[in-house]
Amino acid sequence: MYHTWMRFFTPGPAHHRLGLVCLGVGLQYGALPTVGPRILDHHVAVVISTGGGWYATPDGRRTTVTAPALLWLTPGVPHHYAPDTATGWDEGFVDFAGPATASYTELGYIEPDRPVVPLSDATGPRGVIARMARAARRDNPLLEVETGAAVHELLVALRRARADLAPDGDLVLKALARDACLPLSVADHAARHGMSAAELRTAVRRGAGCSPKDYLLGIRLGRAKELLAATDLPVAAVARRVGYDDPAYFSRLFTRRVGTAPVRFRATQGRAVPGGWSNQVPDPDDPPRIPARQTAPDPHPDPHPETADRTARRVSP
Incomplete structure (x- = not known):
């Protein structure tokens, strides 16, 4: 028995010109069926939060997959994988494409030669995938742009979560x-x-x-x-x-x-202002605030305020 939820999208040419598009998002758990051998024409990031299984290379060698982990499925590369039949695993997947994938690969965010990547913690990437799933309602007019922007965020979250790298640099x-x-x-x-x-x-x-x-x-x-x-x-x-x-x-x-x-x-x-420039990063939770403007005193105060008060009460609804 297994449980699956997934949605697939067809972004238009203008969406592709934004650099990355989301083609699909899914959440699955349990003793899922074996995937492949197959070849795709786009990228897929499979984030495994719990459980374990295996991934097989084209020559038949198997690599053990232990959560938390990431599976990179890249275009044109045969892949074959499955969770353990006894325990299964919990996965979230995102299908994506676009011209920006070349730059992300050059920068090391996408690793075609490393299909199984251990993660230190899947919480960050899974949080992004969960937001994409919530955005995937069919009546969302921002669907393609919102999920496409989230693919960029997902790639950053996956880079931060890699077990072999410190999140903010070594x-x-x-x-x-x-x-x-x-x-x-x-x-x-x-x-x-x-x-x-x-x-x-x-x-x-x-x-x-x-x-x-x-x-x-x-x-x-x-x-x-x-x-x-x-x-x-x-x-x-x-x-x-x-x-x-x-x-x-x-x-x-x-x-x-x-x-x-x-x-x-x-x-x-140029934005120099009186008071100088600070090199300290502001705290987003406690930003500086402009003091409330104080009303200047009336140079001609009403000598009979009680009269004005009675007038105000008479005209009030």
Whole structure:
């Protein structure tokens, strides 16, 4: 005996141009039947919350699946899997497609060569799938856009839940972020961590989906944008603050990667206000609030307020 709920969708061309579309979502539990061998033309993420089973590669080798775990079903790749016949498992699945899958694969969020991925906790991904299931009512006019946006969120949640990676980056990534604006080369950063440049590249690629150079550059340019938008520091001083001694090189690099020159960015994004700029992230649960405006005293008060009060009572309904 098993229990299944699923919905499938047919997004239009405009939805596909948003980057990702959800083609289906489902929730199942129990001793589910064997799936495959089969080949799909789209991606599927199968999130297993409890239970266990197996996954078979095209050459017949079986991998044990123990919850919490993720099964990646990728286009054109044969797959064959099933829960344990005695215990079954609890799964949520999402079918999706779109041009953004190529970028997510390049960044390491989708892993075609790693069909079985252990998770540290399935709560986050299953929460996203549950929201997609609630959005899947047939009378929802936002269905395709809402579920498509949730696929992006699901990929992030799955990346955070991977058992082999820290949710917010490992110690090497945290140290690189902390020291990103120091005038250090990639080789210098590697040496500070007792690693070779190749080892650092592997660690950063695995954790952040990019090269150390791009990782550091993204942090430096983000910091530069903040300084340009929120302070009146000269561009040369901004360059030095983010690790570049040559302001001309910084300006060329900024223009090439951002698409606009530093001066132009400041002219369009500047938001400096009296009181200065804070580098502290606000607490969303306790945001700063504008004090309630106090009414200025009436320069010509009514000398007989009791008369006005009696008049008000007479005209009130």
